[in-house]
Amino acid sequence: MSLSALRVAIIVFPGSNCDRDMMVAVERLAGRRPALVWHKETSLDPVDLAIIPGGFSYGDYLRCGALAARSPIMEAVLDHAARGGAVMGICNGFQVLLEAGLLPGVLVENAGLKYVCRNTCIEVVDGTGSPFTAGLVPGQKMVIPVAHNEGNYFAGDDDLQRLEDNGQIAFRYVDSDIHGPANPNGAARDIAGIISANGRVMGMMPHPERAISPELGSADGATMLTASLEALVS
Amino acid sequence: MQVIVNISLKEGVLDPQGRAIGRSLTDLGFQEVGEVRVGKRISLDIDESDPARAEQRVARMCETLLANTVIEDYEIEIAGENGA
Numbered sequence: 001m002s003l004s005a006l007r008v009a010i011i012v013f014p015g016s017n018c019d020r021d022m023m024v025a026v027e028r029l030a031g032r033r034p035a036l037v038w039h040k041e042t043s044l045d046p047v048d049l050a051i052i053p054g055g056f057s058y059g060d061y062l063r064c065g066a067l068a069a070r071s072p073i074m075e076a077v078l079d080h081a082a083r084g085g086a087v088m089g090i091c092n093g094f095q096v097l098l099e100a101g102l103l104p105g106v107l108v109e110n111a112g113l114k115y116v117c118r119n120t121c122i123e124v125v126d127g128t129g130s131p132f133t134a135g136l137v138p139g140q141k142m143v144i145p146v147a148h149n150e151g152n153y154f155a156g157d158d159d160l161q162r163l164e165d166n167g168q169i170a171f172r173y174v175d176s177d178i179h180g181p182a183n184p185n186g187a188a189r190d191i192a193g194i195i196s197a198n199g200r201v202m203g204m205m206p207h208p209e210r211a212i213s214p215e216l217g218s219a220d221g222a223t224m225l226t227a228s229l230e231a232l233v234s
Numbered sequence: 235m236q237v238i239v240n241i242s243l244k245e246g247v248l249d250p251q252g253r254a255i256g257r258s259l260t261d262l263g264f265q266e267v268g269e270v271r272v273g274k275r276i277s278l279d280i281d282e283s284d285p286a287r288a289e290q291r292v293a294r295m296c297e298t299l300l301a302n303t304v305i306e307d308y309e310i311e312i313a314g315e316n317g318a
């Protein structure tokens with residue numbers, strides 16, 4: 001199967017604002033435009049990858065991602081994941097995946113109490129168990145921007161240890177020459193992204209779709225997304 | 235029937251907002267202030283006359299949506315009949 005045969009759906013909630021950026025990124029990298037699926041839909045056509053994009057779904061009311069996680073389309077996304085389907089959540093999408101129970105833990109307010117919008121350097125931790133890291137090399141560093149107020153990953157000590165032991169930490173914030181502290185939000189164990197126990201669900205705070213060409217400051221997001229798309233077709 | 239849900243952060247979960255409020259209170263001269271924790275109060279109008287049943291339903295709502303039990307605790311308070 002070639003990359004352009006890959007079927008990708010991007011779920012759109014009221015308040016999503018990175019859906020179009022992600023659509024453009026995937027179309028550019030895979031050669032096929034993903035479907036945009038409105039949250040009121042109750043079914044999902046068969047797809048190889050469902051993406052929950054960044055934004056401020058439902059205005060972040062109650063808790064970030066809480067209302068989106070219970071909207072009609074999420075039943076179909078949960079079914080897709082239960083069948084072993086691949087799901088990727090970026091930023092608010094990561095918050096939605098946690099609220100939906102597809103990944104463990106929760107994202108709370110940044111330790112610095114401020115919205116953080118800047119480049120971060122993340123390092124690939126797990127290199128094998130998941131299509132989202134399989135094409136990357138453990139220790140590989142990527143410059144990808146974050147833009148969030150609630151990116152401070154929190155989980156109980158038992159859950160954190162389980163993530164470490166099972167190789168479920170996908171990406172960690174690391175030191176680099178980028179201005180500011182390596183960890184932008186106080187996340188436990190410098191976690192920037194995690195994967196599910198079966199490797200098929202991945203959530204991350206940094207925005208790879210905002211780093212797809214040198215003109216945008218970095219093309220590392222394109223490297224990361226292409227590696228994921230290629231792993232999903234092979 | 236009116237039901238009040240009080241949602242608070244679990245012990246041990248960092249509350250950056252509470253910490254900032256605490257710091258401001260100290261700056262304003264309220265030296266007696268120690269730890270500050272911020273919570274949420276949700277008031278629900280429920281079409282139900284049996285308090286026990288109302289409490290049971292609201293507990294389900296808390297578990298399903300209103301609270302994230304990874305970091306939050308909830309308390310349910312039956313406030314009484316509407317208009318009573």
